[in-house]
Amino acid sequence: MRGGGGGGGGGLRSPTGAGRGAMSPRRRRALARLGILLLLAGLIWSTQPNKRLGARRQRAQRAASLDPALKDTWEADHLPAACEAELAAVLPGSSPARHNANNADNANNADNAEANAAAANPTLARSKLYGKFARGVAEQGLAVFGSDAGAATTQGLGLAALFDFHPESGKVTARLARLDVPVRAVVLPLPVRAPAAARLHQVVRRVLGEEFPPAGGTRGRGDSVWYQDPAIYHFSVFHASHHLDAHAASAAEAAAESAAIRAVARGSCPIEAVVERVVVTPAGGVMALWNVQGGTEPAELRRRLRHALPHAPAKQIVADDVILHTTLARLLRPPPAPRGSAGESADSGGSGGSGGSGA
Template identity: 40%
Template sequence: MLLENRQTTHLKTHPKQLILMATKAPSCSTRFRSPASAVWFLPAAVFILLLLLLRRPTMDPYAPATPRGPVSSRRAELYGRMARDLDERGAAFLKGGETSQSLALSDLFEVRDGAVVPKLKAADPPVRANVLYLDPEFAAEIAKAVKEVFLPYFDKAIWFQNSSMYHFSMFHASHHLEPILATRDEIEAEVDAVKRVTEAVCPLKISLDRVVLTSTGVLLGLWQVESGTDPADIRSKLREALPRAPKKQLYDSVLLHTSFARILGPPKLPQQEDTSSFGHIKFFHGLVAQVNGKIGGFQAKVSELWYVEEYDVLALALNGKMKVRRLHLGCNEGH
């Protein structure tokens, strides 16, 4: 019925309208349908396509995976807040304050035979962490600068992170706030899933944005990403690969940080220095400024991710018992 109505309408068209329809200029799409136009159009299209392909850049293993601007701005804003932490909250570590993991400093360290020694405690269940690893080639220079500045004033009141274990925490398959139990087979499946992620992640070129001292006494290196797969993207990929992982992770998605040292007590101030709380904080700022003067802007490359089972509490930070799977970042274009 519909077809018949259309045909009837067409037959009732006025003759003048038919003349106008016949003389109306063809559309662009109509013109391209002519054989002569096709002969011209197809080679031109092929030429443009080839030109675009030839101009496509080759893959750089350290090339940015996403635009850096917004992420680096978020990172800089976060680092600014962390730098203000000591002024806003005070030096809680001088008052026996809690650590970032709700543990008292006395729970973690003791002085034995004139040296600071960690108190290792079994983690039940073990923590399963994914961390980026900083090669000692780069870590050694940082550790040297930190010790030169801080050791003269703290001696037995400071714990220096083992420079062979400098790392950047990325994502936890299980942590102390939300333990996720796993069998040995499930752990091996997690390792395989993380390995597939690392095959698609590009090595990072990073630069030390600044060093800060927190209210809990931790000396942190805060890093910016020059190129490679951004930490936010790495965490997102790990989240997809490890669906059973705790919903609440321990760190901001853009954060890239390394612990260099932990202050355990007050400094040995020169006699002329103010020994009040304000004086201590001012003194700490001076030491941090010295470290930044030595290694601010320091550049490094990161090419490994570790899947770590921590059998002791804070094993990575305290040289505790752990099992490490070292996975190289592959930057596989096929992924």
């Protein structure tokens, strides 16, 4: 048995030894497959830089549709020198001004150009507007708590007109004023169960609770912030009547307004929006500022409502047609002074009264 096995083994080795210069079909197929795999790997590796550049280009294009102040952020992400020229074409602020230099001194033309730009790119117009809001506190401070606090108002109303401060507990209640002509407003409610509403409310309470701890009242445990109920978060769109320009309406006229508003709504698409910024205004308002990904543009919606409600106030509460915002909270007291500062000793002695007077 062993001998037969050895002879068989020798018979198998002999052809192999005799044909060392030839390659079996199986081996050729294996090498061909290996070559194809190496070629594919080379192609994939060579396309990776292009994919990375494409991803950066998309990010830069997104930046170009937002606030030009973001340019510094994108440029801080240093890129290879070969990418700079290509990205310069899409980075905001890289191209010369588009307005006619011959009319640069014409204010009316400048205003028209800005309006045309907003109509052509409302996303950018919104973002530029939001950038101005974000710079407001840095440039003006919290004017609502300054020496000229009366000038910092919301819809013409200061804190004293909006809230009552309890002298002992420091707790705050909203002051409700009866109007002879009720406000008739068109608002877009944020869905109650929307994750965005809960998330915004949670984050705002956490951040503002750290920066504006309880103060006021005899025990210093009063309210420092008024938080809007997330169940009624909304976007103010248009007013058929408001407290600064009351337009009375009979029952029949109010019903006709409602019918006109429903007709506008039926002819409009749902707005898909994302939060771009959350800012604090000099008047103490805390606002979520949204940009639009799809659906009817807010400016177009307001234009349609203006046409449908011809008797509405010419001067709207929401003055900026492109804006889409939600009021999340309102600051009621200034932030505490740093420990050991002169401001702390001055404020701590009268914190109970400062809430009422600051209101």
